[in-house]
Amino acid sequence: MEVLYTLISEEKLYERLNTLSLCLSLPIQLLNESGIPLQQHNAVTSYCSLLKKNIVQVEDCSLLRLKAGQIASALGKSYIFSCHADLNHIAFPLVNRELLWGTIIIGPFLMDTPDSTLISKLAEKHQLSANLCLNLYDELQHIPVISPKRVTLISQLVDYIFAPLLSDERLLMQERQEKLYQQSRINETIQMYKGESPTDAAGFIYYKEKELLSKVKICDMTSARSVLNDLLGFVFFSEGRNIALIKSRALELTTLLSRVAIEGGAPADRILPLNHAFLTKIQGCPDDEELCFILQEIVESFIDNISLPEQGCKTIKMAIEYISTHFHEPLTLQTLADRLSLSPAYFSSLFSKQMNIGFQDYLTMVRVEEAKRLLSATAFPISQIAVSVGYADQSSFTKAFKRTTGMTPSQMR
Secondary structure (H helix, E strand, C coil): CCHHHHHCCHHHHHHHHHHHHHHHCCCEEEEECCCCEEEEECCCCHHHHHHHHHCCCHHHHHHHHHHHHHHHHHHCCCEEEECCCCCEEEEEEEEECCEEEEEEEEEEEECCCCCHHHHHHHHHHHCCCHHHHHHHHHHHCCCCECCHHHHHHHHHHHHHHHHHHHHHHHHHHHHHHHHHHHHHHHHHHHHHHHHCCCCCHHHHHHHHHHHHHHHHHCCCHHHHHHHHHHHHHHHHHHHCCCHHHHHHHHHHHHHHHHHHHHHCCCCHHHHHHHHHHHHHHHHCCCCHHHHHHHHHHHHHHHHHHCCCCHHHHHHHHHHHHHHHHHCCCCCCHHHHHHHCCCCHHHHHHHHHHHHCCCHHHHHHHHHHHHHHHHHHHCCCCHHHHHHHCCCCCHHHHHHHHHHHHCCCHHHHC
C-alpha cells in the first residue's frame, strides 16, 4: 500500500479529487512522495499529449511536479508554477509531521488569453515544424483560461477541502497509536499481576483510585495516565474483561474525578455538564478497549479544566518536586515544611487538602513505586532496595510495601 494511503484513505482522496476536478473542469493529478502519479482525474489535455510526444519527456514533467510539491511543502501552502510549456498549475502539499507524503497537481491552465507568442517560443527553442505548430496552436485554444483572482480562490478552496481532511486523518492516526500504546501498557500490567497479585484486590483498587485522584488534583498528567493504566490492568486481571462491570466502575470513577476537579478549582458550571457527557459516553461504549481510552480522555479533560489556587498550587508543586528527588533521604514533614518556610501544621493541612492524601502516605507511595521499578528491573537485594528508597532497614520497608501493595517485596519479584 502507498504510504500516503495509510494517512488518508484512497477512497476519500478519490472522492474529493474527482468532485473537485468535475467542478473546476480541470485535470487533477495525485502524486506520491516520490512524484509518481497515483490518480488522474479528467484526461490529460491534447496539447500536453502533443508536447510529450514531440518535445517534452514525461520524466521532465514528473520531476518538475515533484519539485513543485517540495516547494509547496516548504511554503506550507499552495504553490502556483509554470511548466516547461509555460502552462500554469497549482501544487498543494499533503504534509504530515513536516514530511511530504504526496502532492495534488491542478492544471494545466492559462491566466491570459493564448496567442501565437507561446507557440513561437516553443518553435524557436525546439525547431518545430510548421504543421506541428499549427496543431499545437489549435489545441492551445482548448486550455482553460482562469483569471489570477480565481486562481487564488481555487488555491484557497483546495486548502479548505484537504487541510481539514489531513488534520482529521492525522488525529485519527494519533488516536489509534495512543490506543495501541495504552493497551500495551495495560497488558504489561496484567502480565505483572499474573506472576504475583495483591491478596486484597478491593483494597488495592481503592488504593490505586486514591492515587489517581491525587495525581489529577495536582495536574500531573503523565503520572495520572500511568496510574490509570495500572488500575485498569489490575481490574481486568482480577475481574476479567466484563464490559458491564467495567462500565460500572468507570461511571463511579468518573464521578469521583469530577468532584476532585471541582475541589481542585475547576469551574463547576463546566465540570458538571462535562461529567454528564462523559457518563453518557461510557454507557454507550461498545468495548473495553474504547472504554479504556475514554477514561484516559476523561482524566486528561478534567486535568485541563483544573485551576488550583495559585499560591497553594505553587507550594504543593514545589513540595512534590522536592519529594521526587529526595525521597531516598530521611525526609520528614518537619524537614519539608522548614524548606518551604511553612509551619508543619499548615503544610500538612495544605498538602492533604490539595493532594487528597496525607504527606506520609504520599511519601510512602512514591518510595514503593520506585521500589517496584527496582524489583522488576534489577537484581539488587531487597535490603539494598530498602535503603535506596529511603528506609532505614528491610523490616520497615517490607511492612510499608505490604501495607501499600498487599504483597511483600519478595512476592512482587
